[in-house]
Amino acid sequence: MIHLEAVYHRASQQFCYALDEEILMVGLQTGEEVEQVWIHYGDPFSTGILGGNETWEGSREEIVTKMRLPKHLWWEIPVQPPYKRCRYFFELQAGAERVFYFEDGFHSPEDVKNGQLGQCFTFPWMNSADINVTPKWVRETVWYQIFPERFCNGNKENDPDWVKPWGYHTVSNLDFYGGDLDGIRQKLPYLQELGITGLYLTPVFESPSSHKYDTTDYRKIDPGFGDEETMKLLVKEAHDRGIRVMLDGVFNHCGSNFLPWRDVMEKGPKSPYYDWFMINRWPCREQEGSTRDGRYYSFAFAERMPKLNTSEKKVRDYFLDTVRYWIETFDIDGLRLDVANEISHLFCRELRQMTKQLKPDFYLLGEIWHDAMPWLGGDEFDAVMNYPFAAAIREFWYQPEKTKSDLEEAIHENLVRYMRQTTEVLFNLLDSHDTDRLIHQTGGNQDLFFQQLAMLFTMPGSPCIYYGTEIAIEGGADPDCRRCMPWDQIEQGNYAEITEQVKQLIALRKEPAARSMEITFENNNSADRVVEYVKTGAEGSRLRVVLNASGKETDAGTEGSVLFARGYENGVLRAGGALVERL
Numbered sequence: 001m002i003h004l005e006a007v008y009h010r011a012s013q014q015f016c017y018a019l020d021e022e023i024l025m026v027g028l029q030t031g032e033e034v035e036q037v038w039i040h041y042g043d044p045f046s047t048g049i050l051g052g053n054e055t056w057e058g059s060r061e062e063i064v065t066k067m068r069l070p071k072h073l074w075w076e077i078p079v080q081p082p083y084k085r086c087r088y089f090f091e092l093q094a095g096a097e098r099v100f101y102f103e104d105g106f107h108s109p110e111d112v113k114n115g116q117l118g119q120c121f122t123f124p125w126m127n128s129a130d131i132n133v134t135p136k137w138v139r140e141t142v143w144y145q146i147f148p149e150r151f152c153n154g155n156k157e158n159d160p161d162w163v164k165p166w167g168y169h170t171v172s173n174l175d176f177y178g179g180d181l182d183g184i185r186q187k188l189p190y191l192q193e194l195g196i197t198g199l200y201l202t203p204v205f206e207s208p209s210s211h212k213y214d215t216t217d218y219r220k221i222d223p224g225f226g227d228e229e230t231m232k233l234l235v236k237e238a239h240d241r242g243i244r245v246m247l248d249g250v251f252n253h254c255g256s257n258f259l260p261w262r263d264v265m266e267k268g269p270k271s272p273y274y275d276w277f278m279i280n281r282w283p284c285r286e287q288e289g290s291t292r293d294g295r296y297y298s299f300a301f302a303e304r305m306p307k308l309n310t311s312e313k314k315v316r317d318y319f320l321d322t323v324r325y326w327i328e329t330f331d332i333d334g335l336r337l338d339v340a341n342e343i344s345h346l347f348c349r350e351l352r353q354m355t356k357q358l359k360p361d362f363y364l365l366g367e368i369w370h371d372a373m374p375w376l377g378g379d380e381f382d383a384v385m386n387y388p389f390a391a392a393i394r395e396f397w398y399q400p401e402k403t404k405s406d407l408e409e410a411i412h413e414n415l416v417r418y419m420r421q422t423t424e425v426l427f428n429l430l431d432s433h434d435t436d437r438l439i440h441q442t443g444g445n446q447d448l449f450f451q452q453l454a455m456l457f458t459m460p461g462s463p464c465i466y467y468g469t470e471i472a473i474e475g476g477a478d479p480d481c482r483r484c485m486p487w488d489q490i491e492q493g494n495y496a497e498i499t500e501q502v503k504q505l506i507a508l509r510k511e512p513a514a515r516s517m518e519i520t521f522e523n524n525n526s527a528d529r530v531v532e533y534v535k536t537g538a539e540g541s542r543l544r545v546v547l548n549a550s551g552k553e554t555d556a557g558t559e560g561s562v563l564f565a566r567g568y569e570n571g572v573l574r575a576g577g578a579l580v581e582r583l
Contacts, residue, residue, distance in 0.1 A: 002094045004106055006031030006072060009090070011103070011121045013373055017419050018126040019078065024086055025420060028063070028075045028101075033094045037063045037075045041088035044122060056117055060091070067412035068405070074416045087120040132378030135361040138334075138425040139515055141198040141244060142457075142506050143464035144191055147433050148201060148225055149176065149210045150484045151467055152183025160224055168486035173210055173479040181226040181234050188241055194470055194499070195506035198244045198462075200336060202433055204231065207255055211433070211482075213338060214255030214305050218322045228329065235330050246334030246363060247326060251319050252342045253299040253307045256286060261306055276315050278307050299339060310347040319347070320354050327358050336427075340366030340375065340384070348380040365427055376422050386426040386461060389414050393430060393452050394441065396531075397549060403528040408521040415460070420517060428461040433482060437466070437475035446472065447576030450501060450566050451547045454578045457505045458535060458545050460517045470502040471495035504564045508580060511563070513537030530554050530573075534583070542583035548573045559583055 008029045009015050019025045026039060042058020063077040079086065090101040100107045102118030111117075153159070153166055159178040166177050181204065191199070203212035206220045221231050235245045254261060260273035268274065268282050278297035291298045299305040309315055326332055335355070337343060348366075355362040366372065366381040371388075375381050392410035396402045415423060430452055431438040442448035449472060456463050467473075468485055472495070475481040489495065508514045516537040525532060527550040535543040546556045548567070556573035560583040567577025 002034060002092055002097050002099055003031035004099070007034075007092065007101055007106075009101070009121065011123050013377070014416060014418050016121070016123055018123075018131045019420060020131065021084075021126060021128055022080055023078045024081055024123060024126065026077055026079060026088065027416060028090055029069070030073050030075065030092060032068075032071065032073055034073060034092050035095070036093040037066075038091040039063055039077055039079065039088055040091065041079055041081070041086055043081065043083050044085055044087040044120075044124075055115060058088075067416065068409050069413050069416070070406075070409045074412065076416070081123075081126070084126040086123045088123075089118070089120050130378065132376075132419050132421050134382045134421045134425045135334075135363050137244065137361060138198075138363050138382070138462045140509065141462050142196055142509050143198040143200050143246075143427070143462060144194075144196040145200045145429075145432060145464055145466045146184060146202070147179075147211070147467060147482050148181065148184065148204060149179040149212075150482050151179045152187050152485060152487060153178035153180060154182030154184070154186045155180055155226065158182075158224055158226060166484050166487075168473075168484055168489070170480055171483055173482075176210055176224070177484050178224070179484070180224065181221070181230045185230075185234050185237055188237055188243065192241045192243065193503075195503055195509075197242055198246065198333075198464075199238060200246045200334075200464065201248060203248045203250055203338075208257060209255075213250050214253075214257075215250050216255050216257040217259075218319075219325055231330050235332060239331070244333035244363075245330075246336055246365065247330075247332050248336050248338060249319075249323065250338045251308060251310060251347070252337075252339035253305040256304040256306065258306075275312050276309055278309050307342075310344040316344075316347045316350055320350060323351065323355060324358065327355065327362070333359075333361075334363030334365060336365040336367060336385075337381075338367050340381065341368045341370070341372070345374070345380065348375065352380055363425070371417065373418060376418050378419075383422055383425045383427055383462070385432070386414070386428045388417070389426070389428050389459070389461070390430050390435075393455060397448055397452060398441070400529075404521070404531045405528075407531060408533075411459070411519070411521075415517065415519070424460055424515075424517065426461040427464055428456055428459060429464045429466070430456055431466050431469070431481070432464075433466070434478060435481065436477055437473055437481050438469060439472040440474055440476050440481075444474075445576075446498070447566065447578075450505075451549065451576070451578045453502065453505050454545060454547060454564065454580060455531075457508045458514045458543060458580060460515060460519075463509070465502070470499045472498050501564070501566070505580075508543075508563060511537065511541060511543055511582065512539070513541040513543040513582075525554055525556075527552075527554055544579075544581050544583050546573055546579040548575055548577045551575050553577075 015027045040060050046057040047055050063075040065076045067074045100112050103121045104119040107118050163176050163178045206217040206222045264271045284295035290301045292301050297307040364381045366384045368384040369387045372384040396407040475483050513535040518536040520534045522532040529550040531547040553574045558571050560581040562581045564580040567574035568579045
């Protein structure tokens with residue numbers, strides 16, 4: 001029996017969209033009992049100009065690509081409408097039962113045979129201006145996130161007076177150790193050797209804190225990090241090494257020393273900046289602690305981070321001019337927006353228009369931890385930080401009751417959540433400055449650490465590692481995840497073995513199959529927690545990945561040339577082992 005309540009489609013969002021100017025991607029969700037699906041499609045005007053003619057003229061094609069989701073199946077097919085517009089409906093089969101699915105509901109085979117067609121789904125026109133185009137370079141990029149204050153102190157002359165001696169140990173957000181932009185410049189050869197092709201820097205503009213998410217001046221490099229010339233040199237030298245640079249834009253809120261806020265605190269409603277913020281009553285003070293009382297809105301009730309009103313045109317214009325300044329002055333390649341889900345959609349759309357005019361392949365990334373489809377229609381962000389992917393990985397590896405089928409369904413859910421061109425540039429990560437370090441999550445277990453990294457680097461999207469992942473830096477929740485890099489120990493070779501294995505995984509991104517959207521989960525092994533999948537890329541390139549999370553050794557076989565392996569010998573993969581091979 002076909003469960004009609006499980007069937008869903010709409011002619012928009014990730015269900016139906018233009019992949020490019022020729023191909024229309026069509027997806028359908030059904031229950032698990034559905035065995036076959038066909039799409040009937042044709043031109044809306046093939047039988048006349050909507051004059052009530054109910055005859056059908058079009059093609060019937062079986063949808064062969066399907067993926068298992070939790071409690072559902074996802075069917076997907078590319079079609080090529082001959083005139084850039086398309087009307088269509090679906091035919092579903094389960095056992096002897098067959099139904100037809102139209103926009104206005106379900107119809108029987110008899111209805112369709114008798115010409116009683118329902119209202120077809122319609123994609124009116126594949127306008128080139130509406131196609132979601134994402135930067136191609138991001139698909140091949142391996143990102144390295146840097147928290148500048150803790151990465152490397154390259155110029156002690158710009159250290160604040162209260163700087164502490166550099167050291168690898170627990171830290172607080174009140175500590176300063178002198179990390180700066182010159183330090184990043186000095187380590188560019190190290191990053192290039194590692195295989196990094198993109199840098200994501202957390203905020204670098206003037207701020208009193210170590211994390212810089214409470215900006216004082218959006219157009220001044222923080223003096224503790226260097227100056228504008230230092231920033232220009234960093235970007236140029238990175239570009240010379242084939243490394244792109246993305247900055248962090250904090251436009252949801254500012255710091256309490258931001259001059260417009262100070263003016264408001266002094267003048268109240270008479271300030272020309274009063275509408276830049278969300279003040280609910282005046283007078284109001286900053287020394288009253290949490291803003292839960294509603295006197296003004298702020299980031300997460302933090303009174304020293306007042307919320308900016310991005311619905312206000314003057315605020316939007318200010319930040320658009322600011323980003324224009326960053327692009328024209330520093331030649332940056334991308335921008336990550338902090339707390340992007342609280343910024344007005346209007347600002348995000350204007351930001352995209354402006355940045356793409358200045359630099360057509362500019363990468364716009366939003367920090368959104370939940371489903372982000374409202375921001376990913378092609379008129380706002382290119383992508384978001386893919387925390388749902390990290391959650392799917394974490395749930396499998398840290399919940400022993402989860403099976404490889406659970407993981408497969410979670411990965412598929414990630415693959416079909418957005419348009420394909422968006423998925424290919426999602427910012428995939430396993431940890432960041434906002435989470436526990438990856439090695440901390442594993443409890444120090446390097447097998448779990450490398451298994452998860454192996455999946456990160458063989459999934460579609462744009463993988464990112466947090467600074468120090470290449471040496472498995474320890475660290476719990478913020479601020480412990482922001483420790484100083486132990487450069488003295490690195491230079492002594494204390495982490496050489498770990499770093500070499502991470503480099504091997506990073507090198508996998510040169511394989512077209514590693515970046516591909518085409519993934520097939522195999523069931524060759526009966527163990528519930530032995531994960532095996534094959535990636536297929538351009539020109540028939542293929543990768544096979546086997547991750548043994550079963551707790552005992554397993555026969556993994558050998559089918560190709562080994563590109564990465566841990567705990568693998570003579571076809572046997574030990575518990576906790578990982579294998580990636582080219583087929």
